[in-house]
Amino acid sequence: MELQRTPEVIDLEIPARAEVVSVARLVIGAIVAADPAFDDDRAADVRLAISEACTNAIQAQISSNHLTTPVTMRCSSHEGTVTVEVIDHAGGFDPESLEPHPEVTDPARLDHERGLGIPLLRMLSDEVSFNRTADGTSVVMHFMARPGSTEPR
Amino acid sequence: MELQRTPEVIDLEIPARAEVVSVARLVIGAIVAADPAFDDDRAADVRLAISEACTNAIQAQISSNHLTTPVTMRCSSHEGTVTVEVIDHAGGFDPESLEPHPEVTDPARLDHERGLGIPLLRMLSDEVSFNRTADGTSVVMHFMARPGSTEPR
Amino acid sequence: MDLRIDVGQQGSWTVLGVGGEIDVATAPRLRDQMIAALSEGKHNLVVNLEAVDFIDSTGLGVLISGLKRVKTHGGEFRLVSAEQRLLKIFEITGLDAVFNIHPSVDEATAQPPSPGI
């Protein structure tokens, strides 16, 4: 499940600070831009999904007070597929136990300012898995150059 | 001499491939841009110097056939000073033993298409040290927001 | 990496022009600007996203909170975007059904606010 550290892999280790999520976006943006199979629109999907995963990892480390441990973004790109693993040390969580959002037509929807990150990440990636590590979470996302699951619901 | 891995440090680990030097430039560019004390011109100095150091590290690993070990760029930014360490595992070299360039006015200057990287890096940084590690080189560069050593010779 | 916000007035509409990237680091500033406008009695807000290059779920959450606050004050809340990329994010999250999105500031402000609707 985990990405091996091969010569083709780029690792970014960032502190648990909101300001550096933009650096993670820049790096994944450059990696995707280097693969001509990804058009601008699909590249934007990848940037957004990775941004959500890094934001969650950083926020989880901040709220669990793991400020001195870096968050890792591990990227690899191969023949029209980009794979990214975001690793945190925030103690882990159960993504299946998250309360589902109310239906769009439900006025209660407006009570939910948060909780959009993981749904977005699932819709924008072709495959995603949340893995428990010894001290946190590893989120592995695959993106294919042709949009697979980004159609409006 | 070495930069400690503190919460404020951003690490980038890249494969020994020429194509990823541009990713290193993007990352250091974003870090410097986040510090308003650095103007565009000084930011460009930092990008160029770091690009030279990463290029050397990658080329050294390629020619010593260390293709599977990553090159690390470790960046930290603090109150108008940016410090970057570029670490390779290419066996090391002696920067003092490099042949000095012929004078600019010497027609033999034209025989030297290479060897401009380290002189540039020295001129653009405020302080630089080349350190031998167990298996390679660590180049530590300090940059101050006000240009210190970038005047024409 | 930066977020720029300017505030203007068009008739009874207060227009927040937003540029740059709205993410976890910058979204709080947009929220603060909306709260500031409301506290100055400006209850009808247009948030112009035309110059926005990136928005994430934190940014969407701040827009939702803006809409809620505006409704609480009996005002009206409109968004401006004609960017396919941005509209797609509203669509896949279902938020296109929640927000009143116009293709330009002129179209968003053409009609006066109809509070309570």
Next chain:
Amino acid sequence: MDLRIDVGQQGSWTVLGVGGEIDVATAPRLRDQMIAALSEGKHNLVVNLEAVDFIDSTGLGVLISGLKRVKTHGGEFRLVSAEQRLLKIFEITGLDAVFNIHPSVDEATAQPPSPGI
């Protein structure tokens, strides 16, 4: 991250218009283009750097090799740049004394080549 090169002719000058970033990854393509021009008998080269955002020592090295090759063929080699940033790099490396640098393509090509000089 990209390097773009187009080739044009202005009088007896062959103009290589370069855009983007010239670094260790992309410089070999510029070298190949210069070699290709020379092998087609185009011995008087103007390399227009106006659209170059970044050049490193590898890029400078390729320009030096271009100058040398052109001289070997009895041609003339000129650069175009008015960008302070780029000119500064030529200055601090002393290469401003080695290259013939003009502020625009028009000025670089205004006079015909004077081979051997």
